[in-house]
Amino acid sequence: MTDQLQGRTIFITGSGGVLGSTYVRRMLAEGARVIASDLPGTRAEALVEAHGGNANFRFYPLDVANEDEVTEIFARILKDGWEPNVVLNNAAITGELLMGAGKGFPDFADLKVSDWEKTMRTNLTGPFMVARQMDRDIVGKWPCTLINVASMYALNGAHHRIYEGMPFKNFSAYGVTKAGIHGLTVWLAGYWAPRGATVNTIAPGAVFNNHSEEFQRRVGELIMLNRMAKPDEIADAMLFLASAAAGYMTGQLVNVDGGFSGW
Template sequence: MSEQLKGRTVFITGSGGVLGSTYVRRMLTAGARVVSSDLPGHRADALKAAHEGNGNFRFYDLDVGDEAQVEGIFKRIMADGWEPNVVLNNAAITGELLMGAGKSFPDFANTSVADWEKTLRTNLTGAFMIARQMDRDIVGRYPAALINVASMYALNGPHHQIYEGMPFKSFSAYSTTKAGIHGLTLWLAGYWAKRQATVNTIAPGAVFNGHSDEFQRRVGELIMAGRMGAPDEIADVMLFLCSKEAGYMTGQLVNVDGGFSGW
């Protein structure tokens, strides 16, 4: 077992997805204590089953869009004897997730205000509420780190043509919230600087998750590396950002996108 994260207690929101579950697995392997959270459902059940019996793993049901739940989460964790010193704002609604709720993917003209506001509530307001609760319960008590998870579409526009004929599209609310996430990072990095807390953003690129060969080809042509990334390749960088070795980094956006943002 690696000891890269020994002494770190990492709290991860939205940890049941392809990247979140990879972060959990890799951080446990790296010696961290991992406090995981997600909405109740099959993703949460699978995560709990995968790590059942691991004394370094805890799971809490959490809707980051619910203010009352967020206001109580760190108190619940600390009441159980755990003190998170690293927090990952990873919870997010994507267009694909909305489709998974049985909805067809809308074009921009038919995007509902309800879906737009639901996405903002989870992806951006939820991240704000988690950070605000860190400020109340953690920041200043001991050194801490916050990593906000953005996207390659945070500061780069999507190539809409690669989605033609695909069952999903790039979702305007998703890009908007991911740009806002880095704005939150920059604001907090300075605000917390004198209280021994760092804040950084990671911007994952296109991550393979069962995509068709044709979609992989289209995306690969836009990426210097020529392919989509694997979840573990994003986790490699996330582990560094969560480690003590990243202690002199704050206010930064780290692209892990195979060179997509370099063109």
């Protein structure tokens, strides 16, 4: 523990996933006050069970696709006496979550407009609404930073062959939203700079989450370090971006992908 986040109050959307829960754990360990949010359910319950006894932890149910909930979230947080100076736009829906466990992935030609639009609503419109509420409620009132979470596929094309025979595919709408979120970053970075707020994007690489050995081999061949990332390796970079040490960075895309984007 280095206490590099001492004095930081960090609000994280989508806190219950493999990366979100890692950010919560690591940020609490580094001295931050952490406001976690996620959809109600088992992931939210696991977060509260793990950290509910920590005075530096709060949890709020939140669907980032719901405009009313996003509009109200900062008012609720501020009413409870917490003033976030770091916000992580981490909530996202993947193809696996959208289609449901064990269900087949449609080919691109068969992708429903409703599934495309649901992904856009959660992954891009949701982060926009969170940023808009930051603009209304906290930007300019004290120095703050927004970190948007993209992906290794934000600015790089998917390698479709590695998904052949796998129970999942690369989902077109996911990559499109992750490219778009960096567009939000660079637009906001210039817009907020006069009011003392910074905005950056982190693009995690392929993170191990109980993937098969065959998939690990396939994706590893595309990565300079020849392996998938551990969640804590992504969190290491996230901790830096959330700290005061990143105070002179804004409008940047930080790839944490083991060299995937460097070939």
